[in-house]
Amino acid sequence: MKNRYVLLAELPLIAIAAFGAFAARFDWEFYQRRPEFVVYVLAALAIKPVVFWLFGMYRRYWQYTSIHDLGVVFIAVSASSVCMAVFVAVVHGMLIAEFSRVVLFNDWLMTLATAGGLRVAIRVATESLTSNRGPRTGESKRVLIVGAGAAGTMVAREMRRNPQLGMEAVGFLDDDPRKVGKHIAGILVLGATGSLGEIVHTRRIDNVVIAMPSAQGGIIRGVVDACTRAGVKSQAIPGVYELLDGIATVSRLRNIDIADLLRRSPIGANANTAAFVKDRVVMITGGGGSIGFELARQVANAAPAHLVLLGHGENSIFEAAARLNRSFPTVKLSTVIADIRDDRRLATVFDRIRPAIVFHAAAHKHVPLMEENPEEAVTNNIVGTRNVVNQALRVNTERFVLISTDKAVSPTSIMGATKRVAEMIVRDAARGTGRAFVSVRFGNVLGSRGSVVNTFKEQIEQGGPVTVTHPDMTRFFMTIPEAVHLVLQASGEGKGGDLFVLDMGEPVKIVQLAQDLIKLSGFTEQEVPIVYTGTRVGEKLEEALFDEGMQTQPTSHPEVLRVVGADLSTPDLSVLVRLLEEAALRGDSRAIEMTLAKTVPGFASHSRLLSTLVTDRTH
Numbered sequence: 001m002k003n004r005y006v007l008l009a010e011l012p013l014i015a016i017a018a019f020g021a022f023a024a025r026f027d028w029e030f031y032q033r034r035p036e037f038v039v040y041v042l043a044a045l046a047i048k049p050v051v052f053w054l055f056g057m058y059r060r061y062w063q064y065t066s067i068h069d070l071g072v073v074f075i076a077v078s079a080s081s082v083c084m085a086v087f088v089a090v091v092h093g094m095l096i097a098e099f100s101r102v103v104l105f106n107d108w109l110m111t112l113a114t115a116g117g118l119r120v121a122i123r124v125a126t127e128s129l130t131s132n133r134g135p136r137t138g139e140s141k142r143v144l145i146v147g148a149g150a151a152g153t154m155v156a157r158e159m160r161r162n163p164q165l166g167m168e169a170v171g172f173l174d175d176d177p178r179k180v181g182k183h184i185a186g187i188l189v190l191g192a193t194g195s196l197g198e199i200v201h202t203r204r205i206d207n208v209v210i211a212m213p214s215a216q217g218g219i220i221r222g223v224v225d226a227c228t229r230a231g232v233k234s235q236a237i238p239g240v241y242e243l244l245d246g247i248a249t250v251s252r253l254r255n256i257d258i259a260d261l262l263r264r265s266p267i268g269a270n271a272n273t274a275a276f277v278k279d280r281v282v283m284i285t286g287g288g289g290s291i292g293f294e295l296a297r298q299v300a301n302a303a304p305a306h307l308v309l310l311g312h313g314e315n316s317i318f319e320a321a322a323r324l325n326r327s328f329p330t331v332k333l334s335t336v337i338a339d340i341r342d343d344r345r346l347a348t349v350f351d352r353i354r355p356a357i358v359f360h361a362a363a364h365k366h367v368p369l370m371e372e373n374p375e376e377a378v379t380n381n382i383v384g385t386r387n388v389v390n391q392a393l394r395v396n397t398e399r400f401v402l403i404s405t406d407k408a409v410s411p412t413s414i415m416g417a418t419k420r421v422a423e424m425i426v427r428d429a430a431r432g433t434g435r436a437f438v439s440v441r442f443g444n445v446l447g448s449r450g451s452v453v454n455t456f457k458e459q460i461e462q463g464g465p466v467t468v469t470h471p472d473m474t475r476f477f478m479t480i481p482e483a484v485h486l487v488l489q490a491s492g493e494g495k496g497g498d499l500f501v502l503d504m505g506e507p508v509k510i511v512q513l514a515q516d517l518i519k520l521s522g523f524t525e526q527e528v529p530i531v532y533t534g535t536r537v538g539e540k541l542e543e544a545l546f547d548e549g550m551q552t553q554p555t556s557h558p559e560v561l562r563v564v565g566a567d568l569s570t571p572d573l574s575v576l577v578r579l580l581e582e583a584a585l586r587g588d589s590r591a592i593e594m595t596l597a598k599t600v601p602g603f604a605s606h607s608r609l610l611s612t613l614v615t616d617r618t619h
């Protein structure tokens with residue numbers, strides 16, 4: 001219903017509420033001896049619609065009235081009653097000889113009932129009409145919804161409103177005993193999740209929807225396994241960090257992903273995490289990458305004054321900008337195609353944009369590739385970081401956040417060593433200026449470009465085998481939205497030179513990851529075998545988030561830790577960076593490795609070059 005029709009329907013209700021208020025105070029024939037009634041009604045018809053409009057009562061889509069909307073109705077009606085009380089006080093003695101204050105209370109109560117009732121009636125009528133309208137796509141699938149919370153209720157209501165989806169919500173499952181046996185959104189909670197197999201059979205369920213965006217991976221895994229045993233297809237609502245707007249709809253249903261099985265219970269997931277970027281100019285380097293784009297998505301949700309994506313790859317930046325413009329059309333967004341190794345280009349960009357906050361996510365990250373191309377690792381991860389930091393300092397950027405990696409801890413690879421030097425550069429800039437320049441380390445993220453998950457999926461699609469380097473190899477894993485949420489949490493409270501690590505949970509065996517992906521793809525290990533290929537150069541069997549002997553301190557967020565005792569500086573850092581840059585420009589990989597081995601803690605013991613020299617001397 002258009003809001004102008006809501007206004008037309010509201011006017012007689014305002015008069016009826018005023019009539020009822022007087023009748024409740026006096027009697028049904030009060031109008032014969034209460035001349036103030038006419039003045040009051042005319043004032044109410046003039047004042048209340050204006051107040052309602054000011055509170056947005058005629059700018060809402062009442063077909064989907066929610067509790068929040070009714071809260072707005074309560075506030076608007078209360079405000080209009082205050083205005084009416086002020087009017088009565090002003091004209092008392094002039095237009096109105098006497099007035100009962102009880103009438104004001106009665107009028108507030110009845111206006112609240114009529115205004116709220118009108119909007120609820122609109123929603124009820126809309127749902128009644130839409131549930132009997134629209135083409136049905138054959139026989140509807142019988143759907144069991146696991147999770148009778150807000151997300152499950154949204155999904156159930158959408159199925160009812162849109163029969164053309166071909167989905168009928170048969171019931172809920174929920175482990176809260178207070179809900180079992182109750183009707184929620186008109187649908188019965190049939191039992192706990194442990195009864196899934198039995199209910200699937202007795203209720204002839206065709207599809208199971210897991211609507212628990214805040215549930216941890218272990219719970220999701222249990223439901224998925226139960227669906228597999230029951231022989232029924234399962235789908236899921238994305239995790240809470242992906243649902244920035246908190247809206248769960250059928251269109252967001254997707255097949256179960258490995259990220260669902262490794263999901264952790266969200267702690268502190270709220271809209272205030274990125275509040276420090278509100279109304280600020282924010283630049284994200286590497287904005288077309290997996291982490292960079294998710295940073296942009298969560299920053300855009302916090303309403304920055306200007307969001308700038310800087311990247312070297314035009315296609316990835318174009319795609320990221322298109323997606324952001326669709327999701328956040330009101331956010332000012334700019335794109336910059338630039339190479340962070342080009343300092344002159346960066347200077348021009350920083351002079352024009354002058355960002356208050358910089359997230360530096362641009363980096364080369366693939367360990368085997370950087371072992372073969374150490375010059376690129378140095379020029380991008382080290383020289384590029386130096387350039388971005390220097391330009392940020394020059395234009396007085398207030399906050400700088402380096403996205404680092406657990407591979408910078410006692411690095412065994414060129415990539416890890418160069419990221420460790422990048423951390424040194426950020427720490428050195430913070431110590432020299434006192435600004436909030438910080439580094440945040442975390443482990444592997446699920447679904448990023450070139451990640452092991454994507455590699456496994458491609459191998460499974462090709463019929464296998466799935467290649468795992470070592471049966472005991474473990475890694476820390478986190479979904480991209482989870483990791484970025486915590487990065488923003490750390491960034492907001494970071495002081496100059498801080499090094500943060502994210503609590504990545506328990507390490508996951510890579511072979512377990514492969515087994516889960518094979519199962520989720522509908523195969524067995526007999527159909528898609530796993531083959532061990534041996535560790536590659538620069539790889540560790542296990543990763544750590546901070547060096548041995550260092551300690552961590554808690555922060556305001558239980559999953560963000562501050563590393564103490566970490567000395568990431570060197571008195572000759574500028575000389576070190578210059579030597580590495582010169583060696584990279586010469587293509588001298590031997591000099592690069594020797595220089596890193598002399599400077600980066602822990603790298604010397606893993607250096608292939610030094611090991612070779614020691615072996616030669618012993619022979």
